[in-house]
Amino acid sequence: MAAESWTEKSRALAAAGLVVMGRDAQTKIEELTNLAPLIEAANASNTRLLTSQSIDELLSIVPTEENLTEAEPATQSNSQTLQATLARPETGQAIGRTIAPIATNEPSPAPRPHGLDHYRMQDFPMQASDVDSEIEIHFDITGSSRTEGKMTDIKSFFGDRLKQIRNQLISGGALPRRPVSIAEAWRNRQRHTSKDYEVTLVGLASDTRWSRAGNLNFVLEDETQNLSCTLKPPSGASPLHPSLDGLMDDEVVGISGHFYEKRFSASDIHLPPMRQHSKATAGEDRAVSAAFLSDVHVGSKTFLAPQWEKMIQWFNSDPLAQTVKYFVLSGDGVDGVGIYPGQERHLAITDLFAQYGELARLLEGLPDWVDVVILPGNHDAVRPAEPQPALDPEVQQDYSDAVFVGNPCEFSLHGVRVLSYHGKSIDDFVAGLRSVTYSKPEMAMRAMLERRHLAPSWGGKTPLSPEPEDRMVIQQTPDIFVTGHVHGHYVGNHKGTTIVHSSTWQDQTDYQRMLGFQPKPCILTVINLHTHESASIPFA
Ligand SMILES: [Fe+2]
Ligand SMILES: [Fe+2]
Incomplete structure (x- = not known):
């Protein structure tokens, strides 16, 4: 509306049933950048004649861009919600009906089907x-599979798995001490009978089951022998701790603990450390x-x-x-x-x-x-x-x-x-x-x-x-x-x-x-x- 000429403004006022009286009234209207609040206030107050005085009175009761403070800039929504009427001189009550405020609609993105997240095209910059x-x-593996499925192949398959993940456990600093073979620990089991003399082992887990007391029982196996183990869930353990979540058959784990009769009582279990990964990115080009x-x-x-x-x-x-x-x-x-x-x-x-x-x-x-x-x-x-x-x-x-x-x-x-x-x-x-x-x-x-x-x-x-x-x-x-x-x-x-x-x-x-x-x-x-x-x- 800011660029409206007087002709356009007088046409808009006439269409709203308003008559402008006098040169002063015309000057005031020409100075307005938005006629809508004036028309609304005049309609609500049943005012038809726009004189210099009635314009002042109408503008004093409606917010316009001129009388809105900087802290509350004019928007379409607040100019619509603050509509009012002139007061009856004798009673001070509003003349005519008060227009109900129109609810403000905050623009928000439409929900996406399946509840999927929104995305921004600027995150996908290149054609x-x-x-x-x-x-x-x-x-x-294409063209390089090398197995006949014999027992020796199966043995070397698991041997290689154990070696690879044991190396990851050691090089990643996941173990509290150098691991020993199960056979060596078994030979020296009299030395490892209390928490003060713990030993660390690495092997493949199997036969996992929970005892009635909630302890995880499993068998640990390495190149040398098998060992029956018990792992008690540590107090405050997360549900993802292996003692509560479980172990996959044939997964490689490290355990620390001591012997209790013929079983191994594990006080701790070690997985290869997975630290925060820093992703590689393709170049900007x-x-x-x-x-x-x-x-x-x-x-x-x-x-x-x-x-x-x-x-x-x-x-x-x-x-x-x-x-x-x-x-x-x-x-x-x-x-x-x-x-x-x-x-x-x-x-x-x-x-x-x-x-x-x-x-x-x-x-x-x-x-x-x-x-x-x-x-x-x-x-x-x-x-x-x-x-x-x-x-x-x-x-x-x-x-x-x-x-x-x-x-x-x-x-x-x-x-x-x-x-x-x-x-x-x-x-x-x-x-x-x-x-x-x-x-x-x-x-x-x-x-x-x-x-x-x-x-x-x-x-x-x-x-x-x-x-x-x-x-x-x-x-x-x-x-x-x-x-x-x-x-x-x-x-x-x-x-x-x-x-x-x-x-x-x-x-x-x-x-x-x-x-x-x-x-x-x-x-x-x-x-x-x-x-x-x-x-x-x-x-x-
Ligand atoms: Fe499928
Ligand atoms: Fe599938």
């Missing part, structure tokens, strides 16, 4: 098409993003095709999508064939190669600037024993722009180290640790990082390949740790590492319905490799 691809593979998804399950009747179309449209139109340089699929790209009894009933595509052909067709819809990284999972057509090699070259030939790697795989994107693992062992973690449930797969991921092992348990639900070197050991803390498999969704942080549990593209299955499990499908997780900010985009 993917401006940057060349830079994927460096650090570990992938490489500030592109990576998107994470798994468990597409193409070929299943519950694959969510319309939502996939929606995502492809998003990829080809949304500003955030233009920053996505890498698209990581962490296993179970197809539903597979013969994975579980009666699977045929749930398949829309019953031929395995046709399933992979359809996945290739679906990925064709992604823009040219996106590089796809594909890992296998337990539904894929590779050996189930982990580490799993990449998909067969015969399958790969259908895909034009994809990098096929094994499961798990460690790779860097512009210097940012990613550990991607399909996550089959989450089934074992749910069975082994009290803190882990299917609705909280991130707790299993946290436990994997803390234990430095992706799948410790032999003979559980995760088939393992007894390689001479145990490459399921987490040798280096990743910047981004990603899993899938249980069809949830999570993005968070554990001691500096970004944890991503990738979403699925499969609707609730009959089996999940029977278990009462509700998946979180069709959420694409995007992480910028320079800012490390994340965005979760729902398509369902």
Whole structure:
């Protein structure tokens, strides 16, 4: 209104039924930058004639930009809430009706579907098409599996695990004293019979169970012998302390304590130290993003095709999508064939190669600037024993722009180290640790990082390949740790590492319905490799 001419103002006043009387009145109106409060006050006071005097009276009872203090600057909301009328001279009461104040609406962002966090585009600063691809593979078993599955292989597999994690315990300063072998401690058990003469051991835990008194009983085994142990929960222990949370079968731990008859009474338990991790970042001139998804399950009747179309449209139109340089699929790209009894009933595509052909067709819809990284999972057509090699070259030939790697795989994107693992062992973690449930797969991921092992348990639900070197050991803390498999969704942080549990593209299955499990499908997780900010985009 500030720039309104007298003609416009007189027209507005006439439209409001007001008549301006005299040159002085016109001058006062010309000086006003906003007529609305004057018109409101005149209407409310049943005033029709605007004289110099009535204008002064009306303006004295309404806030205008001129009479508002600096401490309370004029806003549309407070000029609306402070409406009033002139007073009746004889009674002092307001003339006419008092206009009800209008509630102030504080602008706030609309809630996002699924309650997902908001993201800011300035955290995703670079167009993917401006940057060349830079994927460096650090570990992938493909072509280098060296086991015949013999007893000697199994022995060297566990021997290597023990050696790797024992070294992490010692070099990380996690142990109070130099560890000795179980055989040596046993030989000298008469010397270690009280708290004053404790000894430290390192071995693989198994046969874990809680006693009626709430103590954790387990067997510790190293290269020399087995030992029955008891761990009493320390007073005030967190629910995540192994004495309360549990131990995974075959995980490597250190324990300190003394002998009590033929058992070892552990006063303390030691895991490899996990200190705050300082993430590597891609350079400012490489500030592109990576998107994470798994468990597409193409070929299943519950694959969510319309939502996939929606995502492809998003990829080809949304500003955030233009920053996505890498698209990581962490296993179970197809539903597979013969994975579980009666699977045929749930398949829309019953031929395995046709399933992979359809996945290739679906990925064709992604823009040219996106590089796809594909890992296998337990539904894929590779050996189930982990580490799993990449998909067969015969399958790969259908895909034009994809990098096929094994499961798990460690790779860097512009210097940012990613550990991607399909996550089959989450089934074992749910069975082994009290803190882990299917609705909280991130707790299993946290436990994997803390234990430095992706799948410790032999003979559980995760088939393992007894390689001479145990490459399921987490040798280096990743910047981004990603899993899938249980069809949830999570993005968070554990001691500096970004944890991503990738979403699925499969609707609730009959089996999940029977278990009462509700998946979180069709959420694409995007992480910028320079800012490390994340965005979760729902398509369902
Ligand atoms: Fe899956
Ligand atoms: Fe899976």
